[in-house]
Amino acid sequence: MTEKILEVRKLSFAYEEKEVLSDVSVSFHTGEKVAVMGANGAGKSTFFLNLNGVRIPSEGEILYRETAINKKNRDLLRKNVGIVFQEADNQIVASTVRAEVAFGPMNMHLPREEVLERTMQAIGQMNLGEYVDRPPHYLSGGEKKRVSIADILAMNSEMIIFDEPTASLDPVNARMLEEVLRQIEGEGKTILLSTHDVDFAWRFADRILVFREGRLIADGSPETIFSNAELIEKANLRKPVLMEVWEILQRSGKVSQDVHPPKTLEEFQEREALK
Amino acid sequence: MKKDHHYISIDYYAYQSGMTHWNASCKAAFAVAVLFLVIALDNPIVCILTFCYMTYMSLAVGKTRIRDYLHLLTVPAVFILIGALTILFQFGSGRDSIWKIPFFSIYMYVTSDSLSLAMHVIMKAFSAVTALYMLTLSTPMGEIISVFRRIHVPPVILELMYLIYRYIFILTEIHQKQKDASISRLGYNGFATSLRTFGSEMANMLILSMKKAEIYYDSMEARGYDGTVLFLEETEPVCARQIGYVIFYVFLLIGVLTVQKFGYV
Numbered sequence: 001m002t003e004k005i006l007e008v009r010k011l012s013f014a015y016e017e018k019e020v021l022s023d024v025s026v027s028f029h030t031g032e033k034v035a036v037m038g039a040n041g042a043g044k045s046t047f048f049l050n051l052n053g054v055r056i057p058s059e060g061e062i063l064y065r066e067t068a069i070n071k072k073n074r075d076l077l078r079k080n081v082g083i084v085f086q087e088a089d090n091q092i093v094a095s096t097v098r099a100e101v102a103f104g105p106m107n108m109h110l111p112r113e114e115v116l117e118r119t120m121q122a123i124g125q126m127n128l129g130e131y132v133d134r135p136p137h138y139l140s141g142g143e144k145k146r147v148s149i150a151d152i153l154a155m156n157s158e159m160i161i162f163d164e165p166t167a168s169l170d171p172v173n174a175r176m177l178e179e180v181l182r183q184i185e186g187e188g189k190t191i192l193l194s195t196h197d198v199d200f201a202w203r204f205a206d207r208i209l210v211f212r213e214g215r216l217i218a219d220g221s222p223e224t225i226f227s228n229a230e231l232i233e234k235a236n237l238r239k240p241v242l243m244e245v246w247e248i249l250q251r252s253g254k255v256s257q258d259v260h261p262p263k264t265l266e267e268f269q270e271r272e273a274l275k
Numbered sequence: 276m277k278k279d280h281h282y283i284s285i286d287y288y289a290y291q292s293g294m295t296h297w298n299a300s301c302k303a304a305f306a307v308a309v310l311f312l313v314i315a316l317d318n319p320i321v322c323i324l325t326f327c328y329m330t331y332m333s334l335a336v337g338k339t340r341i342r343d344y345l346h347l348l349t350v351p352a353v354f355i356l357i358g359a360l361t362i363l364f365q366f367g368s369g370r371d372s373i374w375k376i377p378f379f380s381i382y383m384y385v386t387s388d389s390l391s392l393a394m395h396v397i398m399k400a401f402s403a404v405t406a407l408y409m410l411t412l413s414t415p416m417g418e419i420i421s422v423f424r425r426i427h428v429p430p431v432i433l434e435l436m437y438l439i440y441r442y443i444f445i446l447t448e449i450h451q452k453q454k455d456a457s458i459s460r461l462g463y464n465g466f467a468t469s470l471r472t473f474g475s476e477m478a479n480m481l482i483l484s485m486k487k488a489e490i491y492y493d494s495m496e497a498r499g500y501d502g503t504v505l506f507l508e509e510t511e512p513v514c515a516r517q518i519g520y521v522i523f524y525v526f527l528l529i530g531v532l533t534v535q536k537f538g539y540v
Contacts (some may be wrong), residue, residue, distance in 0.1 A: 085497075089445055135415070137445070
């Protein structure tokens with residue numbers, strides 16, 4: 001049974017006279033996996049910062065579980081919506097990994113035992129056990145990324161937003177990240193992420209939002225979105241490879257017209273094996 | 276993972292030291308007490324004792340590499356020696372001097388007093404430096420800050436220390452990348468060009484820093500930062516070994532002072 005966590009109504013956000021987001025309305029429910037796509041500068045990052053209360057909308061409103069967010073209860077957003085920033089270095093502030101992951105819980109003024117418990121749990125989840133006492137500047141890029149994710153896990157947010165999580169990750173680390181996303185999904189959290197990787201969005205998301213010049217121009221399932229050629233062109237996207245390959249196979253009659261394209265390579269291999 | 280900039284390697288040693296897990300307040304109190312002692316007692320033998328003892332602690336217990344330790348001593352050495360030279364040499368009539376050379380219409384000379392004073396200053400300064408190195412080569416920044424917190428240094432200063440410490444590494448990394456990019460475009464060919472390039476790099480760094488500061492603020496706010504920086508601090512209990520070293524030093528100190536008083540040194 002899914003509940004509506006976040007509702008955005010006619011959100012507009014302007015920054016120094018320039019309107020960065022216009023009239024955005026959308027809702028998010030528990031357990032959803034949403035990919036947010038759009039050209040660079042389309043407003044995705046600003047949208048995320050509005051969702052978690054770091055930026056305040058110029059117009060429109062945000063409701064967290066039916067409660068309208070205003071100046072006084074903005075903390076509701078910050079506690080329940082977490083953002084993992086694109087660059088780990090833009091997020092890491094403390095001098096040891098342990099202190100870094102504990103930053104969120106400490107700011108929530110939780111008792112020390114609970115802070116430690118959450119911190120160590122998040123550190124365990126991200127396999128950072130051997131780095132607890134190490135300063136972040138002695139970690140590799142992939143390790144820093146894991147720390148930035150552990151930061152947010154320790155806050156136990158209901159919804160986690162990832163700003164371009166696979167950008168600058170090598171294939172092995174990207175695979176590990178997808179593994180982490182699966183774990184988080186398994187805990188019933190809502191995941192929102194922005195990405196340029198069309199194939200990743202195809203694999204991962206059950207819903208895609210498309211932004212263009214500050215407006216939300218599409219909101220639907222991956223199949224719907226990627227079948228819309230006009231939309232793809234307008235939004236600077238392309239069709240996922242598996243979808244293209246499947247359509248080629250369909251056109252040459254090798255697979256049936258009614259079967260949907262496979263989401264992952266493994267699924268494709270399985271279908272081929274069954275023939 | 277050790278970088279070759281030596282101001283960074285102090286930090287590296289702070290995490291790797293054999294004394295890292297000792298109680299930070301105890302180390303700090305010991306180092307500072309020894310510092311005051313060395314300066315107040317003004318006793319050459321105490322200075323030599325301290326220098327040797329602290330160097331032993333840094334090298335043998337802390338496991339700092341000798342080469343790096345010597346390199347780290349050269350920076351204060353430069354200042355100490357310059358200071359000592361200005362004390363050593365005097366200008367004037369040259370009366371009562373033990374050595375003099377003509378200097379325009381007067382003399383530059385050395386007296387036994389100025390020589391003795393200069394020697395004392397050198398010894399005091401060097402031994403004080405080794406006492407502080409014992410602390411900084413074995414104590415990570417976060418722990419030093421927690422010691423400051425305990426002696427009620429204003430929170431604003433502590434916050435600045437935490438953040439500046441973290442950002443120093445980011446800034447040096449960015450600068451290294453900028454420099455590499457500039458060198459590949461011949462930006463450091465020749466002195467005038469190098470100066471110009473360096474100036475442009477610094478201006479760019481200022482702008483980058485301002486933009487990054489905004490982003491950092493966002494990410495801290497996103498995790499509930501409400502104006503007070505709160506970092507988790509760990510404290511190690513005082514261990515017997517640590518106390519042992521302190522007591523042994525005091526023992527040697529008393530021994531040396533006693534011998535001086537009643538014997539001939």
